[in-house]
Amino acid sequence: MVKKYPVRVNVNGDDYEALVDPRKTLLQFLREDLDLTGTKEGCDEGDCGACSVILNNRVVSSCLVLAVEVDNAVIETIEGVKTGEELHPVQQAFVDSGAIQCGFCTPGMVITTKAMLQEMPNPSTKEVKEYLAGNLCRCTGYVKILDAVENAKEKLKNG
Amino acid sequence: METFEYIKPKSMDDAMNALNTYENAFLLAGGTDLLVGMKYNSIKPECIVDIKEIPRMNTFEFNDGWRFGALVTVRDIEVSDRLKQTMPFLNQTAKALGSIQIRNRATIGGNLSNASPCSNFGAMFLAMDAMLKIISKDGERQIALQDFFCGPNQTVLKKGEILTEIRVPEDAGKAEGIFLKHSAGKSNDLGLVNIAITLHREPGTNLCKKITIAMGAVAPTPIRAKKAEAVLNNNILTPDLIIRAAKKASNEATPISDFRASADYRRSLVATMVAKGINTLIKAS
Ligand code: FES
Ligand code: FES
Numbered sequence: 001m002v003k004k005y006p007v008r009v010n011v012n013g014d015d016y017e018a019l020v021d022p023r024k025t026l027l028q029f030l031r032e033d034l035d036l037t038g039t040k041e042g043c044d045e046g047d048c049g050a051c052s053v054i055l056n057n058r059v060v061s062s063c064l065v066l067a068v069e070v071d072n073a074v075i076e077t078i079e080g081v082k083t084g085e086e087l088h089p090v091q092q093a094f095v096d097s098g099a100i101q102c103g104f105c106t107p108g109m110v111i112t113t114k115a116m117l118q119e120m121p122n123p124s125t126k127e128v129k130e131y132l133a134g135n136l137c138r139c140t141g142y143v144k145i146l147d148a149v150e151n152a153k154e155k156l157k158n159g
Numbered sequence: 160m161e162t163f164e165y166i167k168p169k170s171m172d173d174a175m176n177a178l179n180t181y182e183n184a185f186l187l188a189g190g191t192d193l194l195v196g197m198k199y200n201s202i203k204p205e206c207i208v209d210i211k212e213i214p215r216m217n218t219f220e221f222n223d224g225w226r227f228g229a230l231v232t233v234r235d236i237e238v239s240d241r242l243k244q245t246m247p248f249l250n251q252t253a254k255a256l257g258s259i260q261i262r263n264r265a266t267i268g269g270n271l272s273n274a275s276p277c278s279n280f281g282a283m284f285l286a287m288d289a290m291l292k293i294i295s296k297d298g299e300r301q302i303a304l305q306d307f308f309c310g311p312n313q314t315v316l317k318k319g320e321i322l323t324e325i326r327v328p329e330d331a332g333k334a335e336g337i338f339l340k341h342s343a344g345k346s347n348d349l350g351l352v353n354i355a356i357t358l359h360r361e362p363g364t365n366l367c368k369k370i371t372i373a374m375g376a377v378a379p380t381p382i383r384a385k386k387a388e389a390v391l392n393n394n395i396l397t398p399d400l401i402i403r404a405a406k407k408a409s410n411e412a413t414p415i416s417d418f419r420a421s422a423d424y425r426r427s428l429v430a431t432m433v434a435k436g437i438n439t440l441i442k443a444s
Pocket of ligand 2: 103104106137138
């Protein structure tokens with residue numbers, strides 16, 4: 001029997017208690033144990049950003065965090081971004097700008113954009129490119145994603 | 160992956176106990192290198208000691224020189240206004256490291272202890288003549304960063320030792336400095352060459368009182384370009400002299416060829432980047 005460790009964690013406002021295998025990443029824990037499958041696994045080694053979540057107010061790659069490390073942490077995943085049935089302005093901006101093709105990178109893009117706009121409401125294009133540099137998209141060519149971020153900035157300003 | 164014990168000590172003493180109880184224990188800070196190593200099975204820990212809850216390891220302050228806790232994250236350095244005003248080259252060093260997701264987790268102590276030849280902070284702190292504080296159950300010792308690295312991913316840290324602090328002399332905070340990384344395109348990739356420079360000039364002139372030049376990714380560990388420094392120290396920084404020093408630095412580099420770049424290309428990058436770094440510093444004022 002593999003020894004398991006107790007973890008208490010708040011995800012999207014809900015408290016969870018679980019016993020976890022120490023080898024499990026936060027990404028696996030979210031997807032397999034909590035059934036929050038919006039967060040995607042791309043590379044599983046910290047290079048693509050598909051697994052981005054906000055951990056204690058900072059955007060991180062959940063594939064490079066062990067589930068046992070997040071005891072007592074507060075986490076936001078893509079499932080927690082909308083309010084009720086209403087999309088978050090960042091999500092709506094991605095839809096409006098046509099910044100989604102296959103959609104695999106989108107949860108990570110949205111989470112990272114949200115984290116960025118919380119830290120700096122009015123980033124320059126250069127700052128946006130730097131902040132999103134760890135989020136890879138194989139479909140869109142990034143132009144529409146940058147449009148979506150501009151759009152999201154406006155929406156939040158007028159919010 | 161084999162399973163392992165996971166321990167999260169609340170004090171340094173508990174961390175020491177854990178480290179000394181297990182044959183093959185690894186420290187976990189930001190985890191951005193450790194987890195990758197574990198996934199590739201190049202690291203097979205028997206026990207993981209997560210040191211993030213040990214107090215006072217994640218702060219930095221000025222107190223007769225600068226003291227940086229080993230668990231300060233790269234992102235903390237990047238966004239620090241206090242550092243922007245005194246040592247903006249440290250903010251630069253941080254900003255050039257990986258993606259935001261990595262910088263939010265990775266720690267400066269981890270960056271040094273992992274001892275990658277292209278460690279950003281390895282080069283910058285080397286240029287700043289940093290000292291390290293290392294703790295074990297037998298007490299503490301101080302060593303110069305210069306004596307810390309011994310090869311790719313190898314340091315002088317012995318079993319049961321923890322790097323807890325990085326100290327830089329007050330002097331380093333009064334220098335001008337720059338960190339340059341050259342990587343393929345504008346990517347987050349590791350640097351093909353990193354250059355870190357600090358410069359003390361006679362105020363209002365180009366007389367170099369003291370220069371330090373460190374290079375990353377061009378030798379088994381980050382190294383100082385001592386011969387290039389000697390060419391410049393106590394001399395006026397003229398264009399000719401800068402070129403001469405840049406060539407010296409390039410000769411001091413012993414890079415390898417790999418899938419990222421050839422040794423020759425790296426050597427020529429060294430010369431270009433050293434000259435560019437110095438010129439940027441003297442043009443900035
Ligand atoms: S899956 Fe985590 S960064 Fe790619
Ligand atoms: S939309 Fe397909 S990867 Fe971005």
